[in-house]
Amino acid sequence: MNSRMASAEDSTRWVAVALGWAAAVLAGVVLSPLLRLLYGLLAGPGAERGSFTTAVVVVSLVAGFLSYLLGGFVAARAGRRSGQKHGVLTAFVGLTVGIVLALILTPFQVVFAEGVALPPACFGLEGDAVVAGLILFLVNLFGGFVGGTLGEPLH
Numbered sequence: 001m002n003s004r005m006a007s008a009e010d011s012t013r014w015v016a017v018a019l020g021w022a023a024a025v026l027a028g029v030v031l032s033p034l035l036r037l038l039y040g041l042l043a044g045p046g047a048e049r050g051s052f053t054t055a056v057v058v059v060s061l062v063a064g065f066l067s068y069l070l071g072g073f074v075a076a077r078a079g080r081r082s083g084q085k086h087g088v089l090t091a092f093v094g095l096t097v098g099i100v101l102a103l104i105l106t107p108f109q110v111v112f113a114e115g116v117a118l119p120p121a122c123f124g125l126e127g128d129a130v131v132a133g134l135i136l137f138l139v140n141l142f143g144g145f146v147g148g149t150l151g152e153p154l155h
Helices: 002-010 014-043 054-079 083-108 128-151
Strands: none
Touching: 014 054, 014 083, 014 128, 054 083, 054 128, 083 128
């Protein structure tokens, strides 16, 4: 009976992960334009449309961290246990969705919604883009982990 209870406590609540990911996406939609504007005010020219610049990377890193911080928190609260795991899984769902969208949309040369935190897969597979995409994913992962830690209910 104890092993059955232990497995129930360790189970992943995928609905909670999906809710966390949806919260992260919504936060990214709101935060990215605001951070882009703020970056433009503080550091000069903002992120250009369709370009891979420092501004785009900085805005994506900060927006990604804050978005997945919120998403991890929501996933942890909805999951009611294993908050860190649920928080981290939000970032993996985001990576998976980003890769799938990139694979589907790249042949059609469709650009992702302007102003939204770019998924790591959007940076492509060339040179600095791979490094930036990996760093962005790790920042998103860390945001989900911290959010999941903060959102984990205390027993």
